[in-house]
Amino acid sequence: MPAPSATAPYDIAVVGAGPSGLTAGLLFASYGFSTVIIAPKVNLSDGRTTALLQASVDLLTQIGVWDRLVLKAAPLAKMRMVDDTGRLVRAPEVTFDSLELDLPAFGYNLLNKDLNLILEKAALEQDNLTFLNQSAANYDAKDEATTITMGDGSTCQARLVVAADGRKSLAREAAGIDVKRWSYPQMAVVLNLNHDQPHRDTSTEFHTPTGPFTLVPLPGRTSSLVCVVTHEEAERLKDMGKAELALEFEQRAHSILGKFELNSEPQMFPLSGMIARALVGQRVALIGEAAHVFPPIGAQGLNLGLRDVAGLGKVLKAAKDKNNDIGSAEVLGAYEKERRTDITTRTVAVDALNRSLLTDFLPVQIARSAGIYFADKIPPLRRVLMREGIAPGTRSKRKSLLSRVTRRLG
Template identity: 60%
Template sequence: MSSSHSPEKFDIAIVGGGPSGRIAALALVQQGLSCVLIAPSANREDGRTTALWQRSIDLLRDIGVWSAIEGSAEALKKMRMIDSTGRLFRAPEVVFDCSELGLEEFGFNILNSELNVVLEKACAAQSGLEVISDTVKTAEFGDERATLFTSGGRTISARLAVAADGRRSTLREAAGIEVKRWSYPQVAVVLNLEHRLPHQQISTEFHAATGPFTLVPLPGRQSSLVCVETAEGAANLLAMTQEELEAELERRAHSILGSFKLASKPQSFPLAGLTATSLVGPRLALVGETAHVFPPIGAQGLNLSLRDIRDLTTVVAAATRSHADIGAAALLASYEKKRFSDIRSRTNAVDVLNRSLLTEFLPVQAARSAGMYLTGKVGPLRRILMREGLAPGTAFQLHR
């Protein structure tokens, strides 16, 4: 595709206005490179919350946005898993406590709408970062540069393009990177609740036969809920009156937080999975949901994306320091190598956990129950799982 305009030149072009795109833009521009972010306005309608673990919070701190988010985030100090399947093999309750790892908290739960607005403001105020409020229509990837054509008619040329344009990525498609997609027979119903009793900074995941029902603390007497249901079950919940829904959710939560009042409109998200067959192409790196999507179980999705961004920033910063080419194939290959096993292990773990809840096959139910039993009883195993849940490769470290 040709353009009558001469292209605007940058070191890096980041594409996508979700959290991955904006956080990547801030992290990369702070390496002293000229960057452009091509992104539509932030999503203010996203009613979800995101639980971010300590290393993700560290990244938000490093890029200078944490102090603006902290006040509306709630610390997560304990995580409780309760078998609510009602099956023959029921697992005992397991509690993960951050104090067992010597931590103040595992992480924080943040409203997505709040996070998006803070990130949008930070990008607008960041020197060295040009923000173009637009979408990319198509892209070409040459040996020396990537060229992006926006819907508004601008042409951007960069030594490296970073695709954070989500699961239906235009850049990934333009580069010919294939994806493996799969779906689950479930829908996540998401909303926020006010409750009568304090949550005591404990996140509770009930393992129900249709999927997890997870209450995650928010500031005050509020929690966010992710209720994974069959498509029919989700439709039934969404068709209820407010009073009916509040009573049904309280029943499913075994009244552990007392009575409920809805604090947001319910939203629904069909569960799906996706992995890109490659994380890089010529002059292109993929981050976030452009590269990997999986069900909202165990709060892993954006945490994994932030590790993509951390690793990409590390290799780009090293290349910048040594005056090397930031979009060279060898550099991109090293980024892909760093990310490969983390992405594969997270995707598989979430998939197995979800399927083990859905299965009617007794030996799998028994194995899941035995696993939870051992986790509850054996401290070192519990600590390994906690560390591995927070960050890969830290399970066998003795100290933080």
């Protein structure tokens, strides 16, 4: 890794050192771009987990870190959905098996702190990649480059700024990119736990009247838990001791994994959503939570952000091969076009699923139950949904697959 410098001109400055930012820095440097990551520190204490789906695994393999990550991860070979709403109209229980797609797993679950540590080590070892342990405080975008001023007053220049600095992105704000925000009457309770019975590499999602209750495998007899409840219920759970809370969650899981024992402190987060009205501005591109935020449902959050990274990398590499300006409006417009449909459709789908669990409106209950029923009973539709869930294809591939399902139904 080159020695840090606050004056060297860079092709790309990635602002933010979460998983999306670190992965972006590694990918761009591997394409031959002189790249700097600007962030005060990497979070190596985050006890939450991330389920990395196949498209993310492919990207992490490409940048050479997956062999290290998989040693810390548990495979997600089966995805089980259980309607636990107790309502008049309920969906049948459905289990999707990765073997139906000739895959060993849909994805892999691991601790965020392990993911961040391995990505940071790779970034520090990567040629053509500099790490500036600073906070970006100001941006001055000009025709040829953007000057970034750090918290200590030092500066650097880059032909393109990649904003990976989260939902409160200063880079996005400096570019004048507006966002649409919304909130939900829910809180997510997140923790990790041990259990008596093996999870058999099966992720189980109970659909409840207040949102999903999801158990995702970790190595050994350990799982991560995301429990979505009302704000009032979250306050009740917050006041419980560890043993009482473990019993509460075991009962909510109908003891499918035996006795529970918490092995991390519970964390609580209000559920909200956000989508940027544009993914690009003058010499800036948004990725990850700088571009989109939605509830922890369906393992889409970071996976969507890593697809941003892959999509932006594809566009920038093509521009480099043609000797085009990577920060030009034309190149950034290609990134906007590349990613907008995927981001919009995923955001809408997650929002619709979450809201369908909250409503008592009978037609919505019937529609949700029917959708899950057909997903279980029609093999071509099952495969379409599974493929799209783990590694979204091109629009033409989706159209072809859905056409075959339509013909089959006809």
